[in-house]
Amino acid sequence: MTTTAPARDVPTRRVRFEYPLDGLPKDFAGDPVLSRVLMVLSSVFPDGEDYFVRSVRHFRHEVTDPELAEQVKGFIGQESIHGREHRAFNDKLAELGYPTKKIERFIERSLGFRERVQSPKANLATTAALEHFTAVFAEQILTSEEARDALAHDEVRSLFLWHALEESEHKAVAFDVYHHVGGREWVRRLVMNVITTGLVVGASVAVAAMLVLDPRARRDPRGALRELGASPFFTKGMWTRLRDYNRRGFHPDDVDTTELVERWRDELFGDDGTLRSRVS
Ligand SMILES: [Fe+2]
């Protein structure tokens, strides 16, 4: 099956972030629980994004639509730089005593295993599904001031904002490639259900561990759960958006983020953009 992709600008920006010489604070996101959640997320990104790139690159030669082929090029460029910058951030977090390198190695091994046992098309479906997770997370950062404020450290906020903008720019690329090469709708939805179940189980284990291991949470487990539930990164709206992927006929462009993307392109990389000087 071939489809024609709508025009989308997916530029590769060679951005570099720098962290203060006197080090990052351990609770770089202000709140200790959120700092740990973001630490895990950042540790998953580099090898996760390498996997996304390999999954899409595998089908590159089958992409006959020149517009989509151009977007694939941009997707590979963007994800490669995300991986590089999150790896650099993870090195800094490791210096603070976080187990980022262990998590990176675990993700590398699990995704390597997945690639050995799954078909290339199932890997592409996995990538399309995980790209929906990142797109929903990105939208939350770009739309919610509360979420941005929660990322207390300036450089960390910039890192996540830049990443969020580019996830929104390329949110439909892996999905469109999947359909372009004849990926089936029922497999797409099944893969999402399997991934969601795995992540819900994983998140529940992480929360239970936090309640047992964190002395603050042990003293006041109800308060810790309330705090987590009130986080701008765990909202009911985000859950509804995530589950929307399972609707028959869903497409990432069903939620139009064009204006949002334009606003942040201008704020970050426009003439007076705050990150303009970071691009080499
Ligand atoms: Fe990314």
Ligand SMILES: [Fe+2]
């Ligand atoms: Fe992505």
